[in-house]
Amino acid sequence: MPPGVPGSEEAPAVEPTEPRPPLPPKPDQAAPAPVSPTGRDTGADPTLAAQGGEYLTTAHGSRRSDTDHSLKAGRRGPVLLQDHHFREKISHFDHERIPERVVHARGAGAHGVFRSYGTASRISSAAVFGKDVETPVFVRFSTVLGSRGSADLARDTRGFATKFYTSEGTWDLVGNNIPVFFIQDAIKFPDVIHAGKPHPDREIPQAQSAHDTFWDFVSLHTEAQHHTIWNMSDRAIPRSYRTMEGFGIHTFRLLDDEGGSVLVKFHWKPKLGVHSVLWEEAQIANGMDPDVHRRDLADAIEAGAHPEWELGVQVFEDNEEQMFEGIDLLDPTKIVPEELAPVQPVGLMTLDRNPSNYFAETEQVAFNPNNLVRGIDVTNDPLLQGRLFSYLDTQLSRLGGPNWTQLPINRPHAPVNDMLRDGMHQTAVHTGVAPYHPNTLDGNNPFPADEPARPFIDHPAPVAESVKERGAPASFDDHYSQARLFWLSMSDVEKEHIAQAYTFELGKCWEQSVKERQLQSLANIDAKLCAVVAEGLGLPAPRPTVEHGRIAPSPALSQIGGQWPLDGRQVGVVVGPDPDEADLLAVVEAIDAAGMVPLVIAPHGGPVGRGGKVVAQRTYLTARSVEFDSVLVAGAVPPAPDARPGLDAKAGAVSTGALDPRVHLLLGEVFRQAKAIGVWGDKGRALAAVGLPEGAPGVVAGKDSAAVVEQVVALMKSHRAWERFPVTGRL
Numbered sequence: 001m002p003p004g005v006p007g008s009e010e011a012p013a014v015e016p017t018e019p020r021p022p023l024p025p026k027p028d029q030a031a032p033a034p035v036s037p038t039g040r041d042t043g044a045d046p047t048l049a050a051q052g053g054e055y056l057t058t059a060h061g062s063r064r065s066d067t068d069h070s071l072k073a074g075r076r077g078p079v080l081l082q083d084h085h086f087r088e089k090i091s092h093f094d095h096e097r098i099p100e101r102v103v104h105a106r107g108a109g110a111h112g113v114f115r116s117y118g119t120a121s122r123i124s125s126a127a128v129f130g131k132d133v134e135t136p137v138f139v140r141f142s143t144v145l146g147s148r149g150s151a152d153l154a155r156d157t158r159g160f161a162t163k164f165y166t167s168e169g170t171w172d173l174v175g176n177n178i179p180v181f182f183i184q185d186a187i188k189f190p191d192v193i194h195a196g197k198p199h200p201d202r203e204i205p206q207a208q209s210a211h212d213t214f215w216d217f218v219s220l221h222t223e224a225q226h227h228t229i230w231n232m233s234d235r236a237i238p239r240s241y242r243t244m245e246g247f248g249i250h251t252f253r254l255l256d257d258e259g260g261s262v263l264v265k266f267h268w269k270p271k272l273g274v275h276s277v278l279w280e281e282a283q284i285a286n287g288m289d290p291d292v293h294r295r296d297l298a299d300a301i302e303a304g305a306h307p308e309w310e311l312g313v314q315v316f317e318d319n320e321e322q323m324f325e326g327i328d329l330l331d332p333t334k335i336v337p338e339e340l341a342p343v344q345p346v347g348l349m350t351l352d353r354n355p356s357n358y359f360a361e362t363e364q365v366a367f368n369p370n371n372l373v374r375g376i377d378v379t380n381d382p383l384l385q386g387r388l389f390s391y392l393d394t395q396l397s398r399l400g401g402p403n404w405t406q407l408p409i410n411r412p413h414a415p416v417n418d419m420l421r422d423g424m425h426q427t428a429v430h431t432g433v434a435p436y437h438p439n440t441l442d443g444n445n446p447f448p449a450d451e452p453a454r455p456f457i458d459h460p461a462p463v464a465e466s467v468k469e470r471g472a473p474a475s476f477d478d479h480y481s482q483a484r485l486f487w488l489s490m491s492d493v494e495k496e497h498i499a500q501a502y503t504f505e506l507g508k509c510w511e512q513s514v515k516e517r518q519l520q521s522l523a524n525i526d527a528k529l530c531a532v533v534a535e536g537l538g539l540p541a542p543r544p545t546v547e548h549g550r551i552a553p554s555p556a557l558s559q560i561g562g563q564w565p566l567d568g569r570q571v572g573v574v575v576g577p578d579p580d581e582a583d584l585l586a587v588v589e590a591i592d593a594a595g596m597v598p599l600v601i602a603p604h605g606g607p608v609g610r611g612g613k614v615v616a617q618r619t620y621l622t623a624r625s626v627e628f629d630s631v632l633v634a635g636a637v638p639p640a641p642d643a644r645p646g647l648d649a650k651a652g653a654v655s656t657g658a659l660d661p662r663v664h665l666l667l668g669e670v671f672r673q674a675k676a677i678g679v680w681g682d683k684g685r686a687l688a689a690v691g692l693p694e695g696a697p698g699v700v701a702g703k704d705s706a707a708v709v710e711q712v713v714a715l716m717k718s719h720r721a722w723e724r725f726p727v728t729g730r731l
Ligand code: HDD
Pocket: 101, 102, 103, 104, 107, 140, 141, 142, 158, 159, 160, 161, 174, 175, 176, 180, 181, 185, 186, 187, 189, 248, 249, 250, 332, 365, 366, 367, 383, 386, 387, 390, 391, 394, 395
């Protein structure tokens, strides 16, 4: 049944007054299965339920008859120390929070499955790459800079971390939606993060890079310039987590059972395409719906629009130089353009289940690039090498001790036979008497794997003769050629967005010297880009200090072009007080049939139209452009009865008198945001009121709703009506 059609007519639920037998937990709320798919007991306690049980108890199971009043010396007297229930309840509450992640604090997670095509089994012995092997996964998407409560649509890099619960142990691919990183050596990580985080004196600005310390760092530490231009592009304000690419960034080493090895870079390609919002939308969304990305992911999964990504690899020879076509594969600030090394698909990931408890799953999940399995190994990338220390270390303070691998979400789905014992929050009851090796008392179990016949993860790899020194190879000194490669690969409209983003961000800085130094970097990327940003800042454009040879653009880097599936996209349908109900129902059903979400926007809440068959999901007051990928106007929309001049001013729109000012604002924004608009039945009056000419790009007007909807759906497949933006030719 499509949204917009009222559901069952059941009486509203009332608060139960009698205890009843516990409800069985919903399938996804049950404690993790005590037996993993491999048949091994995971140690999980399936009897641990939540508040569904019959009687309220303390943590040690004793029943309580009153949880609403503390125990006092007389009704008006002081609270007694002996009130254990009070102390336990408050004390536990006092400790409900754990430290948020020092980076990537805000995120959203989902469960799913990775189905391997088997194509990578030629180059890796990892079980996860076997033909038709299905591996459960948990993915956490995140922003980097903001705190846990910050807004989703900050201009920022997004984390894309995947935990594969393989039959031979857990493999974590902890990547981002940008294929390069700010720094080349992990020792710089605290520096770049301190610079990006809020200023330490006032702790502002939150979740933003538009401030002095960030630009101070990236303009001084110019290896960050490549990542920074991606941050200034539309990639940093995704339409949805579902429409982001993911990258492993570093070069990894894959190994087969014969000891052969290749180098690879991992790519996640979203089936829905790579799409972003405009900066105006991001800013409005951060106020209107700061949870926009969390909501989008959870809603899509719940509605059955399960997002999918294809995992692919670029494959390189594992030679002594670790270079490919002059690109240093150990430098995490460099990509290898797909045109030079195609991304070869190895499997498909589908996210099909929302977490049932945010804290237990999304907050407590702990990723770790050390989680490697047979057939997948690291390279000498100095950023990756440093990460191998940091993630294990951070969980000790974040999750309170060394036993975080026993938390249900972190538990491997493979047998665990370690000799790690005791420690804070130990939940396993280990048996046996000999947690050491070698031993005779436990039959010498567990035995080391039979290396080297099958290369488990410490695969022998040559290490060049070397001296101890702090430094980097000369190839790491090129900080601009790939930032320029990215720039040259953008379409005109994407270039405009990048120039505007730099102008905005630097315009928010106070220090003149910071702006001037960043302009120098822009000059080294592209003279026109530098000139446009300098003009916006009111500063002179410096001359470049580096020279570039010919750089071939990489068309794969542009996200404009192509036709894409529309699963889970949201279509607003604006109606007046008395819409044609049959027609509206048909429109709602057509949108639903296209796999999208119709949201009826009416002057008031409740049923819409005379028959009451359609209900409003939004009102003129609660709807805002950023929620919709396109907007339809179903017939005449008169001025609202309460459209007073004051309201117009508040809504930020000037009423023409012909259209409710809130609808006026909605259509104006949707037009500026290059989204498709369809109108029927009012002779284009709504368009005229907003000053939109019929026939403007991406605007469809007609008599027949079905024909208009069909055209709008076709337009939406290109994501936006990009032709609405004039090509200035200045970039
Ligand atoms: Fe990191 C979290 C991705 C470099 C130190 N990182 C974290 C997360 C992602 C990344 C997606 C969130 C995981 C989650 O959802 O729980 N980090 C990256 C990528 C990097 C990178 C793609 C470079 C290619 N990170 C990096 C370096 C260091 C760290 C160089 C330290 C030397 N990262 C951490 C951390 C975090 C983390 C402090 C915070 C929370 C956590 O690990 O579990 O250890």
